[in-house]
Amino acid sequence: MRNYIVKDLMVPISEYAAVPEEATLFEAVLALEQAQEKFQQNRYSHRAVLILDKTKKVVGKLSQMDFLTALEPKDANLERIRRFKQFGFTRKAVALQQEEYLKASPPIPDLYSKVAKKRVTEFMQRPTEGEYVDENATLEMALHQLTAESNLSLLVTRKSEIVGVLRLADVFAAVYHTMKESESLQGNGEAG
Amino acid sequence: MKELGKLFDRIIQRVNINLRELEFDAHPLINKLVPKDQMTKFYAFYGITPHHPLNLVFKHANLSGSYFLGKVRVTNSLLYKSDIRGDELKKNGDLFQYQDFNIPVDRDEEIDIEDCFLIKTLVHNYSHDPETLETFFIQNSVSTHYANIHGSPTDGSFLGPFSTVDLTTVQDCVIGAFSYVQAGEVSHLNVEPGTVWVRKPDDFNFMYRYPLGDLNNYIYFAAGSPPQGVFMDFVEDRKEAFQRVFSVVNIDSPVNVPSSTSLDRFAVIKPKTQIGENVLVAQRAFLQNSTLGKGANAQENCYIINSHLQGNNVTAHGAKIIEADMGTNVFVGFNSFLRGRPEARLSIGKDSIVMPHTIIDVRKPLSVPPGHLVWGLVRNAEELKTNSMSLSEFAKIKSRVCKGSMLFEGSGNSFVTAFQERIHHILEANGAFFDGKNNRGHAQRNQNISFNTIQPYPEGDKEGMYPTIIIQP
Numbered sequence: 187m188r189n190y191i192v193k194d195l196m197v198p199i200s201e202y203a204a205v206p207e208e209a210t211l212f213e214a215v216l217a218l219e220q221a222q223e224k225f226q227q228n229r230y231s232h233r234a235v236l237i238l239d240k241t242k243k244v245v246g247k248l249s250q251m252d253f254l255t256a257l258e259p260k261d262a263n264l265e266r267i268r269r270f271k272q273f274g275f276t277r278k279a280v281a282l283q284q285e286e287y288l289k290a291s292p293p294i295p296d297l298y299s300k301v302a303k304k305r306v307t308e309f310m311q312r313p314t315e316g317e318y319v320d321e322n323a324t325l326e327m328a329l330h331q332l333t334a335e336s337n338l339s340l341l342v343t344r345k346s347e348i349v350g351v352l353r354l355a356d357v358f359a360a361v362y363h364t365m366k367e368s369e370s371l372q373g374n375g376e377a378g
Numbered sequence: 379m380k381e382l383g384k385l386f387d388r389i390i391q392r393v394n395i396n397l398r399e400l401e402f403d404a405h406p407l408i409n410k411l412v413p414k415d416q417m418t419k420f421y422a423f424y425g426i427t428p429h430h431p432l433n434l435v436f437k438h439a440n441l442s443g444s445y446f447l448g449k450v451r452v453t454n455s456l457l458y459k460s461d462i463r464g465d466e467l468k469k470n471g472d473l474f475q476y477q478d479f480n481i482p483v484d485r486d487e488e489i490d491i492e493d494c495f496l497i498k499t500l501v502h503n504y505s506h507d508p509e510t511l512e513t514f515f516i517q518n519s520v521s522t523h524y525a526n527i528h529g530s531p532t533d534g535s536f537l538g539p540f541s542t543v544d545l546t547t548v549q550d551c552v553i554g555a556f557s558y559v560q561a562g563e564v565s566h567l568n569v570e571p572g573t574v575w576v577r578k579p580d581d582f583n584f585m586y587r588y589p590l591g592d593l594n595n596y597i598y599f600a601a602g603s604p605p606q607g608v609f610m611d612f613v614e615d616r617k618e619a620f621q622r623v624f625s626v627v628n629i630d631s632p633v634n635v636p637s638s639t640s641l642d643r644f645a646v647i648k649p650k651t652q653i654g655e656n657v658l659v660a661q662r663a664f665l666q667n668s669t670l671g672k673g674a675n676a677q678e679n680c681y682i683i684n685s686h687l688q689g690n691n692v693t694a695h696g697a698k699i700i701e702a703d704m705g706t707n708v709f710v711g712f713n714s715f716l717r718g719r720p721e722a723r724l725s726i727g728k729d730s731i732v733m734p735h736t737i738i739d740v741r742k743p744l745s746v747p748p749g750h751l752v753w754g755l756v757r758n759a760e761e762l763k764t765n766s767m768s769l770s771e772f773a774k775i776k777s778r779v780c781k782g783s784m785l786f787e788g789s790g791n792s793f794v795t796a797f798q799e800r801i802h803h804i805l806e807a808n809g810a811f812f813d814g815k816n817n818r819g820h821a822q823r824n825q826n827i828s829f830n831t832i833q834p835y836p837e838g839d840k841e842g843m844y845p846t847i848i849i850q851p
Contacts, residue, residue: 266570266587270785272567273561273567273577273583273585274561274577274583275583275585275785275787276778278778279778279785279787282778282785283780283785285780286780286781286782290782
């Protein structure tokens with residue numbers, strides 16, 4: 187069984203979609219599209235954009251979920267409805283109430299156009315301590331960090347520098363292939 | 379009055395410590411809510427009957443204008459014009475049923491209030507928490523004007539004006555103004571004003587939220603001022619009538635009532651009121667130019683004005699019915715405000731259920747058909763259409779339904795059945811089904827109550843504080 191380390195699996199930072207802090211949400215999405223076209227190496231496409239400050243330091247990450255969340259209409263009543271979950275309602279029930287509310291509300295004109303012009307920093311997630319992993323860390327360590335906080339990717343560091351992104355999809359593929367190899371060896375009676 | 383001030387600070391600190399996670403500060407909200415000199419003015423009183431246990435212990439407390447019945451312990455607390463009604467507490471030997479358990483009760487249950495400030499609050503029923511069968515505790519909490527703590531052990535919580543916690547253990551929660559919570563057990567929740575929430579886990583979940591802009595017209599509560607709005611104006615306008623019944627020692631019954639009916643001497647009965655058999659009129663109820671048919675009841679802080687109740691009507695604590703005609707078996711839940719007008723009467727058909735904390739306020743005649751469930755804010759026929767449903771239709775819900783601001787999930791049949799069973803139980807407990815021999819309830823048992831008064835230190839550091847008092851048979 188191959189002993190992967192993080193740098194074997196990461197996407198180098200140079201191949202990852204990145205935009206400056208001043209970028210709009212639309213510019214971030216364009217950067218993601220370009221990165222997907224340019225650096226697509228396997229069936230798993232890039233799913234997030236890194237946000238860089240003036241010194242090229244990573245200050246945030248915009249995932250596809252963040253992007254879709256940005257498109258959700260926002261007002262105080264919708265926020266109240268979304269809090270229904272804490273009262274024991276299922277997601278389906280909350281969605282039903284939201285739909286009912288939106289049906290009775292006036293349509294929001296040019297919602298997409300308005301959101302597209304907003305600054306990416308408004309919607310990005312700032313990385314937390316558990317989202318950094320050293321490039322020489324083991325696959326097991328990375329796996330734990332991904333699952334413990336339900337992260338979709340980790341920022342890979344070399345000393346204080348960010349050198350890449352470790353994606354859930356790549357870790358999954360590595361684990362899957364290792365498992366497959368191992369099972370195949372056992373099936374052929376070569377294991378142990 | 380030094381002790382009173384120290385006690386106030388102690389209580390606020392304890393409440394705030396419990397609510398720190400919610401970043402809630404009770405101090406600005408209640409600092410000037412009841413002037414200290416008001417808290418030294420009024421006597422406290424308690425009831426004695428042969429039908430209820432008598433075991434009252436008051437220690438380091440102010441009790442001004444408050445009423446006590448049954449087995450109650452008050453320690454390190456301020457109780458202002460509150461009713462602590464221990465006539466439904468569990469008794470030694472009772473069996474408490476919880477899920478599949480039948481748990482024996484080892485001693486008479488006690489209401490135990492410690493480190494609390496309760497303002498014009500009603501405490502009633504018994505603890506529904508299977509973990510504290512013999513103690514209905516209320517501790518480290520503040521409740522404000524016309525709140526109801528009904529069968530709900532409460533710890534470290536703040537209850538806004540006209541809020542109700544019902545059959546629910548409440549821990550470290552803020553319950554906003556005019557919110558109603560019946561959910562079994564809740565903790566660390568900030569329930570915003572105007573939330574009506576009834577939940578039985580794994581069975582059903584009902585929620586309605588008032589539009590805040592409209593609710594503020596009826597009740598608005600913010601730091602620095604007492605609660606404001608239609609509800610407060612309504613009760614303040616009728617305050618004087620109560621001053622008379624509380625200041626006179628011997629008061630003649632203002633109307634003749636049948637022998638199976640109980641009319642509390644601390645209720646206000648205005649002219650042209652007729653009261654039928656098996657009726658319960660509790661203290662601080664207000665009746666004017668109204669008819670209460672057989673088996674109807676008017677619980678604490680109810681107002682029934684220019685209205686006709688046909689019979690077996692439950693008007694729960696704090697409900698108000700004005701210019702209305704109610705069919706038989708109509709239930710009006712806690713703190714509901716039903717207001718017709720002389721030229722625009724409100725009628726509610728028989729067997730209907732008006733959910734707790736419902737506001738029906740009409741300027742054109744409005745009829746609720748028989749057998750309907752009504753909730754939320756109803757000011758006209760269109761809002762009635764959105765905020766009501768026939769009980770038979772509601773009982774058909776099997777997954778989820780959303781109507782306007784109401785969301786329901788679970789079994790409609792369980793929800794309707796639970797309400798109907800509870801209404802039947804309330805009528806039974808109140809003595810509505812008394813036949814002259816059997817089915818005796820509060821209406822028959824509460825007829826002959828003697829009232830004694832107790833008073834605080836009149837001056838000095840302990841001004842307003844009551845001495846330690848133990849009252850036993």
